[in-house]
Amino acid sequence: MEKNKKILVTSALPYANGPLHIGHIAGAYLPADIYVRYNRLKGNDVVYICGSDEHGVAITIRAEQDGVKPTDIIDRFHELNKKSFVRFGISFDNYSRTSRPVHHETAKEFFKDIYDKNILKKKKEKQFYDENASMFLPDRYVEGTCPVCKNQGARGDQCEKCGSDLDQTELINPISKLTGETPVLKETSHWYFPLGDFQGKLKDYLDRHPEWKENVRNYCYGWLKQGLRDRAVTRDLSWGIPVPLDGADGKVIYVWFEAVLGYISATKEWAKQVGQPDRWKDYWQNPECKLVNFIGKDNIVFHAVMFPAILMAKGDYILPENVPANEFLNLEGQKISTSRNFAIWLDDYLDRFPPDPLRYMLAANAPENKDSDFSWKDFQTRNNSELVGILGNFVNRSMTFLAKNFDNTVPPATDLDEMDRELLKRIATAPQSVSDALEKFEVRRALKAFMDVARDANKYFNDKEPWHMVKTDKVKCGVTMNMCIQISRTLAILMVPFMPYSAEKLWKLLNLNGDAAGQNWATAGEPKVAAGHKLNPPEILFTKIEDGVIEAEMARLNDSQKKPESDGKKEKTGKSNLISFDEFKNVDLRIAKVLSAEKVEKADKLLRLEVEVGEEKRQIIAGLAQKFSAEDLVGKRVVIVANLKPAKIRGLESQGMLLAAEDANGEMSLVTVENEIATGAKVK
């Protein structure tokens, strides 16, 4: 038996700008929780860490849209998500948040330390500073006269008229788009993390972990092959962790660098909570400790390349031992979409169903090797035929049999026959069969191994036919029932990682001491229930889900999908957004005929169109390629915005914009006209 191992498990920090759905859960949380609960049963010293990721632009944008402060957004979703996790039985030891002081300090310490080691590269550049807004202006927020063609509306990154790539400092008569004031040129610095310098070490690190999932490894090798580039670790933003250096006012640490450190700060916070403030070091700075980061596939590069690089730069920290990344979960054959509200939200689910059936479903169908699919029909089937039919039924038939014929008391197991001995062997090997899979993070296989125990139990019950024996040989029948209770106890313990609530319920029904989660995995396969032990009256473990309930859920899913982002839209059409006729008049809409269309090379979505507008011919670059082919467009009369400032896209000048409608599902339709009206005609 291995000795107590120290294991630090993390799940990706959910971004606190929205609620959690089942896709999140299936990827990074449930598999981790199963792994954690299993290791606790094994007696390992596990700490399970997570928290809300609360910085970054997306939060400020959402706050601006909703007309609230960033803290309002993060407070709301932090609390909501934290509560959902608890209800679902995700057993974090600490669920922190990156807005906490401990995290700010940790992130600053890392930044400062890496800076002090002269690892960060400072790149000086002159940038415009708006003194009224008290901030440096990103290129796009500066306008002025183009030094090449003298066009007055040139932007800081390029001139739309002549297509020249510009540096903002080249502009003549620059103006801040924020305030309309003339910005001053100030020297500013950005710090870059030289990922490339860690290329060799990262390669060695990857080479040392051939046991990682193939998708993770290949993905990382792909990045390495391309060569790692310097990556900025500072940004000019007001929301985030201030850069802890002099002269870095108005700069924050870039989220990619800081968020992953949330695992460390959350561990520190936990250590304080348990009254041993230094204990986090036993994990993060202990080479004997095994760090496992559970994530979704979208997060691979941050956890398997960048996070290790940061830890290497800092030194004295352990690196992830494994990064089990799951693929994505689809819903009813389609992608889950938060913007379309096509999802099953966790808190929503928990309002109507118990956690365990979903835990079971998501574990049985976890997207381990490829994207997998969740459907309500499947959910019903899994619940009814597997949980109710196989697992629940076995326990129930055993317990009601004992209640009726043995006064709820476990009979002695004297005089075992061959079949009984086989069953005991089966019980004895059950924990190992589940562990084998869990040690390799193969949750699906583990769950199947668990269910196979229940299947075998049913078979044993059937083959023994105790309902006949009870009339002919009650002692022998008693042996059978003793076996059934032994295996029920084993099932209760093995069930803990997957379905903790039902495991405890079963444990109580069996009237055993303590709780199921407090048992030892190593002895789960031993027949420990004594003869004469009194059981509690039988109760149903899992309830059947009727067709009507599932139909209602499917209808909900469809209904909710029809009205996307309701509040956002209401505001946009509200009074404050009304424009005057004069404003509308400024937009010059014209009829144009598409003469030719072709795909822009090396761009998936772009089409280069030539259109006729009256006498004039124009080139328009439009992001339509995914919905329309050249044939769809050539010859069509469309509406264009004729007086839009030209812009360079992919090196091609776009002289106008083609109008098309796009709905919430991403379906598009061109705006066209009924008759063969002359091109160049004004639309009003």
Place this chain on the structure above:
RNA sequence: GGCGGUGUAGCUCAGUUGGCUAGAGCAGCGGAAUCAUAAUCCGCGAGUCCGGGGUUCGAGUCCCUGCACCGCUACCA
């Protein structure tokens, strides 16, 4: 467009370093049983292993290529 992944029975998915007649669960069909939430147990699969080439004594498993889908990334006036 670049990088990575996936495409196996009606459905959801396994298939380890290439090797015996390609598997599981569910659904379906037939049977047994009736202790149990009409729950269980046994038996039944003529699948172009996405298409096309190739390597090999032998390929779902390796190589090339085409198609489809997913993720990251670039670009969507």
